[in-house]
Amino acid sequence: MSRILVTGGAGFIGSHLVDALLERGHEVLSLDNYFTGSKDNLLQHLDNPRFEMVRHDVVEPILLEVDQVYNLACPASPVHYQYNPVKTVKTNVLGTLNMLGLAKRVEARILQASTSEVYGDPQVHPQTEDYWGNVNPIGLRSCYDEGKRLAETLMMDYHRSNEVEVRIVRIFNTYGPRMAIDDGRVVSNFAVQALKGEPITIYGDGRQTRSFCYVSDLVAGLIAMMESENFTGPVNLGNPDEFTMLELAQQVLDLTGSDSRIVHQDLPPDDPTRRRPDITLARQKLGWSPAVKLASGLAPTVDYFRSVLQSK
Helix, strand or coil: CCEEEEECCCCHHHHHHHHHHHHCCCEEEEEECCCCCCHHHCHHHCCCCCEEEEECCCCCCCCCCCCEEEECCCCCCHHHHCCCHHHHHHHHHHHHHHHHHHHHHHCCEEEEEEEHHHHECCCCCCECCCCCCECCCCCCCHHHHHHHHHHHHHHHHHHHHHCCCEEEEEECCEECCCCCCCCCCHHHHHHHHHHHCCCEEEECCCCCEEECEEHHHHHHHHHHHHCCCCCCCCEEECCCCEEEHHHHHHHHHHHHCCCCCEEEECCCCCCCCCCCECCHHHHHHHCCCCCCCHHHHHHHHHHHHHHHHHHC
């Protein structure tokens, strides 16, 4: 049994990771400032003696004794990370520095949740880990894109200079229950708009693509990477099935039975036109590949949003 720190533990992905680690019998400490995370995501564990919940911002140092660190703390949707871009950079840079300092001091293994956004608007398709990306360093998204790229830099520098055991995963679009209703990402946008009977907003012509990984698949990949030996990564974690925005909208409409119409708006600056992971490395090194198809994962996700809307 390990003592494991999850930063961003009250968030969408973080809370599902906490669930899985507790199920495996570990002691889990969740660290969150609740900017985008919610205590509601963790209430089911409050009576568990192996679980602890701490309000803390990773931008500030903290002294803890742990065996592993999953560094997931950072707003992950454009709406939230552009709300306070300087704070987003600080979370990615100072937060990662603080967690690396902690890992170095207690000799813990640390996993950095990086992102497919490090590839920017990619000119290579699908994206492999050796692609350096096409990122606008001064754009509206750069607080997140470049923040995550620098977090990867820090991880590798601590690994090379201080022999810290690091793991880097690049997470592609992930969806499932507990996504924030005001998340601003495409799955939550489409589901909430359809359930409310509002027009479904598609930016651009709708032919831009994304891949969608169900949260349980992603969590399995995170744990497999943390438990891997002699492999720092980075490694792509995502579902290689590629869908256009129009295809996703139609699936949501079919699932909800909504008569919402589709409306088009201008594409935001630097919005990637294609995004799909090459997961060859994850298959080879981790024995990992996603099992949940989009149609199967959308049903519980839509049910979750329906229950949230009904409780308001």
